[in-house]
Amino acid sequence: MNETATPEAPVKLSWVQRFLNTIERVGNKLPDPAIIFLFALLIIWVFSWLLSGVEFSALDPRTSAPIIINNLLTGDALANFLSTMVTTFTGFAPLGVVLVAMMGVGVAEHSGFINTGIKLMLRRTPAFLLTPTIILVAIVSHTATDAGYVLVIPLAGVIYYAMGRHPLAGIAAAFAGVSGGFSANFVPSGIDPLLQSFTQSAAQIIQPSMAVNPLNNWFFTSASSLFIILIGWYITDKIIEPRLQKTDIDGDTDDLPRLDEISRTERRSFYIASTVMLLGIAALIWAAWSDDSPLRHEGQLAVFQAPMMQSIVPLIFLLFWIPGAVYGFVSGTFKSTKDMIDAMTKAMNGMSYYLVMVFFCALFVAAFAKSNLGALMAIEGAQLLKNMALPSGVTIVGIIFLTAFVNLFVGSASGKWALLAPIFVPMLMQLGISPDLTQAAYRVGDSSSNIITPLMPYFPLVVVYCQKYVKDTGVGTLIALMIPFSVAFLIGWTIFLLAYWSFGIPLGLQASYIYPAG
Template sequence: MNHQSDSLKNKRLHKLLNVIEWLGNLLPHPVVLFLIFIGILLLTSAIGAYFDWSVMDPRPEGAKGRAADGMIRVVNLLNGDGIVKMLENLVTNFTGFAPLGTALIALLGVGVAERSGLISAAMRALILNAPKRLITLAVVFAGVMSNVASELGYVVIIPLAGMVFYALGRHPIAGIAAAFAGVSGGYSANLLIGTVDPILSGITQQAARMIAPEYTVGAEANWYFMAFSAIFISLLGWLITEKITEPRLGKYEAEAGTAEAGSLNMHQLTHDEKRGLKAAGVTLLVLTGIVLALLLPENGILRNPKTGSITSSPFMNGIVAFVFIFFSITGIVFGHVAGTMKGSAQIIEGMESSMKSMSLYLVLIFFVSQFVAYFSWSNLGPILAVQGSEFLKNIGLTGGLLMFCFIVICAFINLMIGSASAQWAVTAPIFVPMLMLAGYAPETIQAAYRIGDSVTNIITPLMSFFGLILAVCIRYKKDMGVGSLIAIMLPYSVIFLLFWSFAFYIWVFVLGLPVGPGSPIYYQP
């Protein structure tokens, strides 16, 4: 009877997942999606201007950009003035888009480290040298940390985790699930400031300036909470794998024609790689010492020259430059010692390779930047924000419950728009001003968004690497399907959502800790 009941539940689950996958496949390419968004936005601006949609400007009198009558009105972008403005600013909307330059600069350094083999060797060393009883924790942690190098976690860490678990006599799918949970479910968490930080902070800053024109959001805005989250998600992923995933999968019985553990030997660290890692480690310590020597003294040149503080200092403002310097120099040292880089041409090749990987991002960002600019010009963002904040006040939704609802909304949208920057470009102009008017700082709002943006990556077939993960699983279990993979990853998604949100609530609303250096919790107009 139980077997029939389980079989019926599985059939229902597969039907539901098939419907979700079918609906998701109806969505057009993200670039086309943004073209549709732009068309809807332009039409809405014309309708709003015709009906004179307006609200009272919440900013104080005399504030920059505040109209003389104190009203915010929708601006028509389809009249003569609007069309001319769009044509004249087409290039500057793109080149002046805040996340563009910072992401490209950070990726230049990461590209050198990735081309030299430093990041791959470091991740493999972490997993292969971990004690057997801690191997699951090492796999999840390596996955979390791998997001500094874009696709590395998907193409290296996840397949390697399956091999390691197989070699240890454990179920390889459990290893793949643990790594997938770290790489994608914990996407925003990291001990380091990676390429995603400046991208999101740039979008947040532009959205915040609809309410506060001079507001700045640095790449380090969520550093404290995301560093904590790297440890927290790693521990959660470890417990879920060993208490839920692996017991449910049971003992692994190898099928004919599936992958063998012998391929694991191909991934062992070579003598040269070990020497390279030691040299890179020493280099990292030296670079850190130099930065601290310029930062810690009261008159250090990396401190704020007026206040002497670290907040709003050259160090914080130049954090992307330090990401570039640290990754590129340690990568060059590793490549020289390990013999993987023999000249300047290969260093340039690493930078060039990282830029090639950004080709789709550049195309997408061109349309995203236009959408963000048009949304700002139309005044629809501030109007929606004021009306939304009034609605929240009227229903009494504040504090932790408000943020949890926001996280859930972001998690749901993430099922359909898998790109972190694309989703934030759509939602930030609405939610950042709205939640600022409700009293919360953009940095806090962004940290909450990053939770929702991460936790459902592992259960949506629309995530760009979902098919790759499924292919890796099929190497060990031939009948693995989309529904099977989602069912395995669902406990990670649900538990990450609940516990990560609860940790955020404790961090912000109970302990009152800032989510990053100099990041306020609440917005004070």
């Protein structure tokens, strides 16, 4: 019987897929991210010059004086720019974090330690639970400051590839958990007391004796973890991964693990190396256990001032470098110490493109801070919201959306809150809303838009991770991947907070919804 071939009917795309495809096309027509940062730097210079002579009535809460835009095109400013260019680059915080951590991870990766661990883990993890597991780990990584960016996100791509799924979906899911769900965590971290310090100072403008508990949002952020996992799971599996089906993997994936057999030597080497890692963790816990430990700050461990928190990146380096080296020498993948150094060198080779982007990113971030344009944007937006005198519930929504917008340009969570808290907290206290609820609203807005702004310092790094699998990944590709997460988090999380409030579920320790507390 003869069969006549019929042309395959074109797949009809939904409006969401068409919109995301448009975002990707337009975004990828933008210049290289390094050039985007260069253009942004030039724009900041021009606007600082145009607005430097304008008198603004808005008061800078940090100085109690009218906000002033600093002209970055004066002779002194340009001379300072040139003389500090090298230190601005080398002092850029994410640079050291990424390079130091990646050297340790590089040893663990190229020795085979990580690959064997992933294969063993995947044999025990049900396939349908992979996405929520990745997002959960990404959320918990907040406890170790920036560990999620340098560890969880790239490993998520490796894990998805090993499972035969699209690696960019894994990277997107982990990025959503690490950055989009930044304020969703059931494990207290250093960000809690950092934000609390600004909230308490702002509240004391109205009530000098006001005290705010550092864990005043802990119950809400814990409940938010479940929300972020469920929403992120649905978006990854139902929207992102189906959209990536026609995206070919054309990167260098020869050294990545697949679910093949694990040899006896690999198992033995992994268990020995893992034992070494666990002994190292046990030694660290023992060293930090006592209240007078040198790893603590005034007896506290989970504060930014504690040496323990400031040592997270070196600890990541050691906890992967040492087991990686042990695995390499036991398994035979490392024949000499030169092989170990070569593994670190390979890890740095993959960072060359990131170094170029970070150079321009560091210059832009420094100029934006010096100009005071970010402060002006945040303060004027807050004053506008205050002058609108909206009902308390609508004001909370306004705070969330304003924060999400400002976050597209000003990345630092603590930096934005230092500007916004002295306006929002006293304003809402006079409306009968507690500082605890105001801070919770800020955290929702601050997290939701992290994943769609190329100006976020770690955004270029995630682009580099994607390019390992899909060479022509650009800014538009990553933004298109992350927009569904960002929109869902912003709208859904806002509704979640309002519902949480309406049911009167406690926000955290010693927290309330109303001021003064009943």
